[in-house]
Amino acid sequence: MPDSNDPVYRISTQNTLYPVAVHRLKWVEGFLQVMGVGAxxxxxGHNNLTKIGKGELGLSVFLTMFALTAILGLRYKWSLAKPSFYRRHRAFVSISGIWMIGMIGVIIFGPLLPESKENLLGHRPWILLLWSEFCLIIRAVLGAILLTRRSTARMGTNPALLLVGTFVVLIGTGTILLMLPRAYANPKSLDRPLDERLRIALFTSTSASCVTGLVVKDTGGPKAYWSPIGQGVxxxxxxVGGLGIMTCGAIFAVVSGRAMRMRESATLREVLEADGLDSVRRLVFGxxxxxxxxxxxxxxLISGLxxxxxxxxxxxxxxxxxxxxxxxxxxxxTPDSFVGxxxxxxxxxxVSSLIIIGGLGFGVxxxxxxxxxxxxRSLRNRPLFNLSRSRMHLSVSSRIVLVTTFSLLIVGTVTYYLLESTEAGKPRPAEALASQPTEDSGETDWGTRTANAWFQSVTFRTAGFNTVDHGDLKPATKLFAIFLMFIGAAPGSTGGGVKVM
Structure with missing residues (x-):
């Protein structure tokens, strides 16, 4: 049996000339990554930074990305298996390569690019900074996902506990980002007590991560609490919450060319209702x-609004x-969703189609x-009335989901229409988006009620939009809405509820 303390044995098993130095460089990479993201x-995140402060932070971000690229190149130079090194670090190598190409492009074509209102450091330096920040954030997200995958594989964490833990991390990260000064539309919001701002940020982050649609402050509109940066967060x-953290992690793994581990494939098979482990990778890429x-x-399609x-x-x-x-x-x-x-x-x-498609489930x-x-393919190869009986058919679970979903949509539309048509409701507000007129002048009352019945039947089950003021709905309609909310969407979808099967 070889001696584990033998330098030759250590080098041969770790595929590098300097295993100790490479181990230390990995720690340096992690430290630099955290510092760069923090900068x-x-x-x-802050409104009152001086020009010197912005310059120092920008320089630190640029140097961080430069150092990470240099360390990656050094590790490649020391590697004893360069082809396998590239395969294992393809994503990071690609990011560094794209960053360097972008830097060269900015240096050459910088004067042709449009000026920015926030350009405080000079035209080219400002663009170089934004490009470095973008590449650094992508690298950090990918690194965090890969670190989670490795930790999960080593600890053998229960999939249910893993999902809960990752959502807690997502909610916490969102809360921190929403607490930044530039996430607020009105600087006076910073005058609120810290605990109040924390509660608002935590509630909003939880609601967004769990795709509930509940808010305590207007997301947009004339009285928006959040700035475009906060809205972007x-x-x-x-x-991420709608697709699922496990799914997003698998997407990054597939896109970056890494293979999913058996435990990850098994977990995703349960989450996405896939037929087998072999189809998980194709499903994730799809x-x-x-x-x-x-x-x-x-x-x-909705840009016309x-x-x-x-x-x-x-x-x-x-x-x-x-x-x-x-x-x-x-x-x-908008302050009133899609009312009017x-x-x-x-x-x-x-919008209704997007909600329905997202609620069907990726497996279906x-x-x-x-x-x-x-x-x-069968139609192309055979006559119309002589189709092959061996062609693929819908699975039992897919049939149940499709039949149940469209049955609920039809029953929900008819029931809502009948419940709300038995008595004239209160006049509904006509406010909508301040920037565009509505087109209800040519619609009949029957058409408006039908449109409301259809859209509310769609959104009650899985989303949180509304085209009517819920306070004007009848008690029976509200009770029926609760029933639809309880049922929810399909397994493996972006919607909630107890699921249609």
């Missing part, structure tokens, strides 16, 4: 592509509400896509 948070929380495409398409806003605001509002709808989060940047907009096709058509959607592809 970035301070840079964007909230959007990130319900994106979730990434499908989510990205659906949210971008949804944002494009903010046609009178500047381009930057229009893009942000469209992305925010598209992600919120797909993740069944219920957060809006029930007859706009973007609301009853696009994946099965539906596979069945459609199988049917399409």
């Amino acid at each position: 970035t948070i301070v840079q964007h 909230i959007m990130g929380l319900f994106q 979730i990434f592509g499908f989510t990205l495409a659906t949210e971008l398409l949804g944002a494009l 903010w046609a009178n806003e500047p381009l930057g605001t229009r893009i942000f509002y469209s992305l925010f509400h598209s992600i919120s709808a797909f993740c069944n989060a219920g957060f809006t940047l 907009l029930e007859t706009r096709w973007q609301i009853w058509g696009v 959607l994946y099965n539906v896509v596979l069945v459609w592809l199988s049917y399409y």
Whole structure:
């Protein structure tokens, strides 16, 4: 048996010429990563930084990214198995490479780029700083996910405890970010007692992470409590919370080219209702592509709601509400949700579709896509009335989810319409988004009530939007809404509830 203290044996087992030095460099990498992220948070989280302070923080971020890239290059140089080193660190190598290419591009084409209102350090230095911060944050997120995966594999943590623990970390991180001064729309909010600001930030972070849509302060609108930075944090929380931290971690693993461990695959199989361990990787990659495409398409389709806003605001509002709808989060940047907009096709058509798709569950959607592809291939190869009986069919769980979901939508729409039509309700407020008019002038009362019944039937089960004032609803309608909320969405979806099966 080889001696573990033999230097030759240690080098051969650790694939590096200097195992002790590499071990120390890893600790230095972690320290630099934390310091760089801290400097970035301070840079964007405080309002009263001087030009010198911003310059010092910006320089520290740039030097941190430079040092991390240099350390990675040094470890590669010392590696005895360079091809395997690249495969194991492909994501970090890619980030460093993209960072260096971006730096060279900014140096060459910097004068052609548009100026920034916050440009306090000079044109090129400011762009270099933003690029370094972006790459550093991506690197930190990826590093945190990989660290969690390794810790989980070593400890053998119960999947249920892991999910609870990761959500606690997500909520805590969101609370800290929402406590930063620049997360507030009004600087006077900093005059509130610390415990009050902490409660508001904690509640909002929890609500966003758990995609409930509950708020104690307006997220947007004329009396918005949160600034665009705070709104961006909230959007990130319900994106990660809606997809699930385990799913997001697996997406990063697949995209970065790393293999998922057996324990991770088994956990994701339970969470996503996958058929087997072999299909988990394909399902995760499909979730990434499908989510990205659906949210971008949804944002494009609903962008007409903010046609009178500047381009930057229009893009942000469209992305925010598209992600919120797909993740069944219920957060809006308007004080009254979608009240007064029930007859706009973007609301009853696009937003409703995003909510339904997000609530079906990724396992069901994946099965539906596979069945459609199988049917399409059979249709191409055989006559219409001589299709192969061996083609793929919907699984039992997918059939139950689809039948139950659409049955609840139909029953919910009819029941809501009948309950609210038996007696004339109170006049509903006409306020909507301050920037655009509504199109209800040409709609009949029947059409408006039908649109409200459909949208509320969709959103009651899984989301938190509304096109009517819930205070004007009848007691019977409210009781029926509670019933739909209790049922919720499908397993493995972005929605909540006890699930439809």
